[in-house]
Amino acid sequence: MANLLTSGAASLGRLLSVNLLPTALSALAVWIFTVSGSFTGRSHWQALIPTALKADAGTVLLFVVGVVLVSVILEPFQIRLVRMLEGYWSNWTPSARLANVMIARHQQRVQRLRETVRLPLAPREDVRSPLQVRMAARRRYSRQVAARQRAQDRLARYPFVEDDNLLPTALGNALRSGERKAGERYGLDTIHSWPRILPQASPQLAGMANSARDALDANASLCLHFFFVGVLSLIALVDEPLTLWVPAGAFALSVVAYSGAIAAAVAYARILCVVYDLHRFDMVKGLHYKQPESWQEEKILYDSLNTFFRRAEVTYESRRDIGGQVGQPYDHGTDKEDADPNAGKP
Known part of the structure; x- marks a missing residue:
């Protein structure tokens, strides 16, 4: 609450994107399904309009206070939420078994990507061949080059050491890849040295790192809240087949938010590498x-x-x-x- 009242523009933007807006999304879904009676029978959507028109300042204030209160309670758990999406599931036996299955799946994917990168490219074209044959060879070569580039980009999201460093989720592997390629290239433990090297970075570079981290946390939070809305709407609308597009849309948005978190993690990993390249000696001096x-x-x-x-x-x-x-x-x-x-x- 103190951060909300005393934060600057950057901190307020993080609070809005990471805490307040995702929590407001879940709270609004709970309010809609409760007022429409979706949990007790068929939904009465017309009940929402009169209620919304009669909403007074006290009701709106109560809703806002509730959202802020829940956001303040959940804020300390933000790191744990991200780590859950990263795939640190070893504390619970069923999740640990699921993690082993998903890690094996990622190992197979890494092997396929490596094979794709090592595949030799077909000849571009033979100038002595007919035009149609040359064009077909050129298209085939372009497709192989594009496939190799996609494989290299996806392979860059995985740790470059051994396969036993893999995590069960794509987000976890993208972040671990950043850790391996940043401080550990020079022999520094990235997790423990990062809080000490970030204050030594230039304001522009530190701002880029904080922005990428905020984007990662915001998308991770939205992913979890959209998933919660999907589960909630599926429970509320299970007896109304025509409205099942609501949970389907919520789950689809959760997947989109998760993809955004992976993209933000890749950008964050690149910034990590740049910070260690330029400022590791500044940390030693500090x-x-x-x-x-x-x-x-x-x-x-x-x-x-x-x-x-x-x-x-x-x-x-x-x-x-x-x-x-x-x-x-x-x-x-x-x-x-x-x-x-x-x-x-x-």
């Missing part, structure tokens, strides 16, 4: 360590930082070990002055 002078020193430093980031309780000795492994002591600019009261005096 942590008050000297810059590594070689790739070997950089790798050793990042391995130590990964261990440092993952520790819940870190002592001063462990902080010294990070720099000590590359011969660079942990040193702030003010430490020398604290050690020597006369430092810097004439």
Whole structure:
């Protein structure tokens, strides 16, 4: 609630797209099916118009407050909702079994895509052949090039390491692919280092990353709420065959929103790579360590930082070990002055 009252334009836009509008969609569906009596029998849609005309300011205010209240309650669970769509289902036995089945399906898809990329292209055309034969060969070559490009684009949504890194959903694989291709190319744990490198990015690049993340969260939230509306309308309208286009449309919009979340995840992954390419040394500087002078020193430093980031309780000795492994002591600019009261005096 405090974020809603004190947010700026960017934060307010995120609250509207990620929390308020999707929640209002579900609340409006519940109100429509309840007022029309769809849960207790056949729907009386004409009951909606008089009720809407008689709606006073108090009813509208109550509805808005209810939507805001539900949005505030659901906001802390946004990360969990996205992770559920990513396919982290190992905490429950039935979902874990389903995850194994879907991972095997993605492994087969990756194998087919790799085979498509490796297929040799047919000859473009033979100038000595008749015109019709040359045109047919040119069309066949164009189709093969387009198929290979589509396979490469879809293959880029999967982690490029081993197949055991796959997740059961396309969204999860797209995000994991971004993690593998961003910090882990340089030896940094992306999940733990990202909150520390994002403040070092330029305002333009940080704004692009936040916009892509907001688009991902908004589409993920809309996907879940459209799915909820589809299930709710299917329960309410199961005895009215002529109105079953409502749940069908809701499920279709849920699929569209999920596809939008995948597209946003791919864009987000590209921005992640750019941030690590340009600002990983700024993160090292922000942590008050000297810059590594070689790739070997950089790798050793990042391995130590990964261990440092993952520790819940870190002592001063462990902080010294990070720099000590590359011969660079942990040193702030003010430490020398604290050690020597006369430092810097004439």
